Amino acid sequence: MGVNIDHVATIRNARGESHPDPLYAANFVKKCGANSITIHLREDRRHINDLDAKKICSQKNLLVNLEISTNSNIIKKALKFRPNYICIVPENRKEITTEGGLDLFKNKTKIKSIIKKFKKKKIRTSLFINPSFKDIKICKELETDCIEIHTGRLANLVKSKKSYLKELNKIKKCAILAKKYKIEIHAGHGLDYKTTKILSKINEISEFNIGHFIIGESIFFGLSKIIKNMKQIIKK
Ligand code: PXP
Numbered sequence: 575m576g577v578n579i580d581h582v583a584t585i586r587n588a589r590g591e592s593h594p595d596p597l598y599a600a601n602f603v604k605k606c607g608a609n610s611i612t613i614h615l616r617e618d619r620r621h622i623n624d625l626d627a628k629k630i631c632s633q634k635n636l637l638v639n640l641e642i643s644t645n646s647n648i649i650k651k652a653l654k655f656r657p658n659y660i661c662i663v664p665e666n667r668k669e670i671t672t673e674g675g676l677d678l679f680k681n682k683t684k685i686k687s688i689i690k691k692f693k694k695k696k697i698r699t700s701l702f703i704n705p706s707f708k709d710i711k712i713c714k715e716l717e718t719d720c721i722e723i724h725t726g727r728l729a730n731l732v733k734s735k736k737s738y739l740k741e742l743n744k745i746k747k748c749a750i751l752a753k754k755y756k757i758e759i760h761a762g763h764g765l766d767y768k769t770t771k772i773l774s775k776i777n778e779i780s781e782f783n784i785g786h787f788i789i790g791e792s793i794f795f796g797l798s799k800i801i802k803n804m805k806q807i808i809k810k
Pocket of ligand 1: 578580614641661663671672702722761762763764765783784785786787
């Protein structure tokens with residue numbers, strides 16, 4: 575399981591100060607059991623910034639998955655920071671979060687050249703895609719090491735208690751096809767306990783990348799201790 579710590583930076587940036595520190599968070603989530611750390615260096619740097627990415631990627635004890643768009647400046651930075659893994663994602667300036675998978679058909683040549691650059695540096699490459707056979711076939715052509723299936727649609731159906739079986743089946747069939755092509759399969763976006771449990775039945779998926787729910791839920795599980803600590807200090 576990869577833990578996305580972007581929203582630690584979101585909280586830090588809300589004050590423009592240094593707490594909570596994403597580098598500390600990266601080491602802390604590893605200590606808590608995360609297998610890897612995911613950070614997204616967005617073009618508008620709304621959460622993780624260059625210095626965070628540089629520091630986190632240089633931690634030899636961590637496996638870092640850097641999410642990046644196909645923007646040439648971001649690619650240059652990523653090649654410099656040398657994370658263990660990269661995941662190429664689409665980026666639309668006005669979106670709140672990554673809203674869909676890559677348009678592989680439109681960006682085939684560009685993505686192929688990006689994958690080559692990272693593979694040359696022995697960085698594991700992944701493409702964030704919608705669950706579609708057409709895209710999985712293009713992924714094979716592009717020789718990506720991994721794909722990450724966008725699970726946002728499934729998560730929304732589960733959360734709104736709508737029928738999700740068709741979407742789940744699509745994800746499962748795509749995972750089977752990708753496995754046949756010897757592509758490693760990951761899943762991510764919008765995952766909470768319920769959707770993760772549903773997806774965990776798909777054996778072909780070897781990695782889950784989860785962010786917002788883990789950080790959000792942690793607030794409730796951490797509040798009690800922090801409030802007690804503060805009350806203790808005030809009493810003294
Ligand atoms: N995987 C990818 C490729 C993403 O872009 C994101 C969101 O940044 C996530 C996983 C994590 O999504 P969430 O924060 O909804 O768990």
